[in-house]
Amino acid sequence: MNVMNRKLDRAELADIWSIDRSEVIDRVYYHYNGELVLRDEHYDVPGWHPGQIKKDSEVLLDCFDAGGSFQGAFADDKLVGVCVLENRFIGRSSDQLQLKFLHVSRQHRGSGLGRELFEQAADKARSAGARSLYISATPSENTVRFYQSLGCRLVKELDPELFALEPEDIHLELLL
Numbered sequence: 351m352n353v354m355n356r357k358l359d360r361a362e363l364a365d366i367w368s369i370d371r372s373e374v375i376d377r378v379y380y381h382y383n384g385e386l387v388l389r390d391e392h393y394d395v396p397g398w399h400p401g402q403i404k405k406d407s408e409v410l411l412d413c414f415d416a417g418g419s420f421q422g423a424f425a426d427d428k429l430v431g432v433c434v435l436e437n438r439f440i441g442r443s444s445d446q447l448q449l450k451f452l453h454v455s456r457q458h459r460g461s462g463l464g465r466e467l468f469e470q471a472a473d474k475a476r477s478a479g480a481r482s483l484y485i486s487a488t489p490s491e492n493t494v495r496f497y498q499s500l501g502c503r504l505v506k507e508l509d510p511e512l513f514a515l516e517p518e519d520i521h522l523e524l525l526l
């Protein structure tokens with residue numbers, strides 16, 4: 351299979367929803383007083399929720415128009431992974447950039463695409479002068495372990511706006 355990675359243009363944002371988001375989750379992390387606790391919980395995520403597509407499409411278009419970076423991974427010309435890096439700084443010292451979106455199609459997970467997209471975004475954030483990459487991560491075991499294996503740790507300081515949006519997420523950062 352021929353896999354390549356390139357920038358997405360604005361019209362291709364609609365193709366993001368062709369990525370197979372389905373996933374079976376058996377364990378989920380909770381954040382209690384600075385500690386991560388893993389609990390058995392079962393979810394069979396069938397794919398993108400229509401409400402989420404509508405809401406996230408607007409958020410992603412706004413990010414794109416503000417200059418955010420959208421990188422796509424293609425397998426035989428089909429979009430199978432997307433990573434989005436914000437270019438508007440956040441944090442008390444305005445020195446953090448958010449990794450806004452990272453998804454790999456189910457059939458292509460576990461083969462290094464997520465790592466490649468993540469590392470590209472981290473390099474870009476570093477070159478832009480960010481001190482850290484901020485990730486509001488889906489709390490599933492696989493997702494949190496993926497970020498941990500790439501060097502991410504619990505944030506020292508929660509971003510109040512991002513926390514209010516997704517309080518059940520695990521908020522992580524990669525120091526750059």
Ligand SMILES: CC(C)(COP(=O)(O)OP(=O)(O)OC[C@H]1O[C@@H](n2cnc3c(N)ncnc32)[C@H](O)[C@@H]1OP(=O)(O)O)[C@@H](O)C(=O)NCCC(=O)NCCS
Pocket residue numbers: 373452453454455458459460461462463464465466486487488491492493495496497499500
């Ligand atoms: C999370 C996700 C983006 C990871 O992408 P991926 O292509 O499957 O990950 P990779 O194959 O690049 O794995 C990268 C590293 O993470 C590690 N990793 C991945 N899952 C892991 C797990 N469950 N436990 C421990 N390590 C894990 C791999 O071992 C790999 O390390 P290595 O390169 O040293 O072997 C992808 O699985 C996904 O889209 N999941 C569903 C959607 C999601 O949760 N997105 C994130 C929203 S915040």
